[in-house]
Amino acid sequence: MTSIDLGRPVQGDVVDLILDDHRRFEALLRDLRDSSSDRDAVRRALSALHVAHALAEEKHVYPKLRRKGAVSEHEAEHGEEEHAEGHQALLAVLELKGTDTQAFDDAVEELAKVINHHLTEEELTILNPAREEVGEQARAELGDLFVKERNAQLDADCGSLAQVREIVAAAERAGKLDDDEDDSEE
Structure with missing residues (x-):
């Protein structure tokens, strides 16, 4: 468990909740680059x-947005692939012993690149359509499902090294992690 506040929202519009987390990712990445931080x-x-x-x-938002026609199957799968790439880059950061080495800085730089790319793309291709094509009530209901799952995962210590290793291994088995860096973007 961590002492850093990750927020514990209990409800809200799913788009706003996801954007709040995106801003948290950006702040955490800034702190990770700061050598004076823990x-x-x-x-x-x-x-x-x-x-x-x-x-x-992946459990609630992407499937619901696909069913509502707000995002395509390709966009949802691409989002999952980008999550897998983020987990893989995260694993590289977690596995390093020291946090004051060039290897750590390099791993953080790669992690930031992968996460920032995903945040931008998700906000453009998934959250904008969700805003435009999914009603307020449905976004609120989806927000409830999202925060319940998110908070339950946090309570279950979902980000442990062992858990991230398993998630990356499962993504590799499922073919979500390609060796080629740039698969064709539309």
């Missing part, structure tokens, strides 16, 4: 939030 605590907090957020989106 980088070990920050990486544990980032891991917990990344895993909880991704699992909640």
Whole structure:
């Protein structure tokens, strides 16, 4: 468990809740780059939030938005692939012993690149359509499902090193992690 506050929302519009987490990711990445911060605590907090957020989106948000026609199957699958890439980059940061090495800085830079790319793309291709094509009530109901799952995952210590290793291994088995860096973007 981590001492860094990751927020415990209990309800809200799913788009706003996801955006709140996106801003938390950006703040945690800034703290991870800051050599004067408790980088070990920050990486544990980032891991917990990344895993909880991704699992909640994949379990509730993406399937519901697909059923409502707000996002395509391709967009949902691409989001899951980007979550897997984020978990993989996160694992590289978690597995490093020290937090004051060039290897750590390099791993953090890669993690930031992967997460920032995903945040931008998700906000453009998933959250905008959700805003425009899904009604307020449905977004609120989806927000409830999202926060319940997110908070339950946080309570279950979802971002542990062992858990992230298992998530990455499962993503590899499922073919969500390609070796080629850039698969064709539309």
